[in-house]
Amino acid sequence: VTPRVRARMTDGERGRVVDEPTPTSTSLTPADLKNIAQGLGQERERRVAYADHVDQRVIITAADVDAKRAIHIKASTRSAFVIESDVKCAKVFVEGCSDCAVTVKGAVLSEHVEVWECQGVRVRYDAPVGTTQVDQSRDVVLSFAERGFLGAVVFATSVDIRVSFGAESNGAEYERLDHDSLAPGDHREIPQFITRIVDGALLTERLIRGKDEYPTTERELRAALGDELTDDHLDTAPARAELRKDKGNAAFKDGIFAQAVVHYTEALELDPTHVVALCNRAQCFLKLGEHEKALSDADACIAIKHDYVKAHFRKGLALHAMRRFPHAIQAFECALAFDPANIQAKDALRLAEVQAQRAAARAP
Numbered sequence: 001v002t003p004r005v006r007a008r009m010t011d012g013e014r015g016r017v018v019d020e021p022t023p024t025s026t027s028l029t030p031a032d033l034k035n036i037a038q039g040l041g042q043e044r045e046r047r048v049a050y051a052d053h054v055d056q057r058v059i060i061t062a063a064d065v066d067a068k069r070a071i072h073i074k075a076s077t078r079s080a081f082v083i084e085s086d087v088k089c090a091k092v093f094v095e096g097c098s099d100c101a102v103t104v105k106g107a108v109l110s111e112h113v114e115v116w117e118c119q120g121v122r123v124r125y126d127a128p129v130g131t132t133q134v135d136q137s138r139d140v141v142l143s144f145a146e147r148g149f150l151g152a153v154v155f156a157t158s159v160d161i162r163v164s165f166g167a168e169s170n171g172a173e174y175e176r177l178d179h180d181s182l183a184p185g186d187h188r189e190i191p192q193f194i195t196r197i198v199d200g201a202l203l204t205e206r207l208i209r210g211k212d213e214y215p216t217t218e219r220e221l222r223a224a225l226g227d228e229l230t231d232d233h234l235d236t237a238p239a240r241a242e243l244r245k246d247k248g249n250a251a252f253k254d255g256i257f258a259q260a261v262v263h264y265t266e267a268l269e270l271d272p273t274h275v276v277a278l279c280n281r282a283q284c285f286l287k288l289g290e291h292e293k294a295l296s297d298a299d300a301c302i303a304i305k306h307d308y309v310k311a312h313f314r315k316g317l318a319l320h321a322m323r324r325f326p327h328a329i330q331a332f333e334c335a336l337a338f339d340p341a342n343i344q345a346k347d348a349l350r351l352a353e354v355q356a357q358r359a360a361a362r363a364p
Helices: 030-045 218-228 237-253 257-270 275-287 291-304 309-321 325-338 343-362
Strands: 047-051 057-060 070-074 080-083 092-095 101-104 112-116 119-125 129-135 138-144 150-156 159-165 192-198 201-206
Touching: 092 101, 112 119, 129 138, 138 150, 150 159, 201 218, 237 257, 237 275, 257 275, 275 291, 275 309, 291 309, 309 325, 309 343, 325 343
Parallel strands: 047 070, 057 080, 070 092, 080 101, 092 112, 101 119, 112 129, 119 138, 129 150, 138 159
Antiparallel strands: 150 192, 192 201
């Protein structure tokens, strides 16, 4: 008889709920660091982890996990995990596993199961689930005891994702979800697809993010808007980039500069020519002490909009911080050429000139 393996907590769990990333500079305040640490600690506490199992059968019961916690199965090989019918958990994560089987008999209260960076994983559902998300995985089979148990399967950057219905003995009758006929989507974003049962049959469609970030599909947009559907409804990247930029501005205002960088980067992934996001990210890098990155962003911004005063000014600040005073002087002079009344640029220019003179005086 295979011994029952009890749950064990592990440190270093992936923090996907915490908004703030790990700080990259001591420019963050002690309060920021404390909030981040507390958030990461709370995230670890919310997960019961089953990690590093090899050739084992793991039975998970209500005694192992409560409704406020998620089950996190990770880094396991050739093992089977059974979430028994008496379990009520917040969510189920399956991460970094190979040749494993996961059977979900209990209730997943968020109705969300996530499979990430897995290969050869089989997930069996003996209970309904709202959404199964599959990312960066290969050879994943989702088997549903009843067709009504499938809510939606959302997948991206994954290959050979299959679905089957009915008793386990009929599991050989699979339907593959990813196939060559799927439209690749907007080149600015990783294509993401959703599979649902529509009119009694499985239908896989490319997801489109609306301007409000809410996911939808072209079919649903056409049904809702009819003749009013325009290209702007299908290509929402510019509008969504603006939303990400606004989130970056809010994080910057709150002094969470590393998080602001994340939002500005997301905006630039959607719209690489968004000069405000570029220039604001440069300012974040200045705050974080990453002057080379600030200089790179300022230069990229100037290449797009050569008369952008803030970009020249922030380029000058980055060069000044790097003690490249002659080049900083040139940058501030460029800013003043486009805005002669700019007081900040005037003050920065005078300071750079003084520093350049002092550096020259110290030179041998």
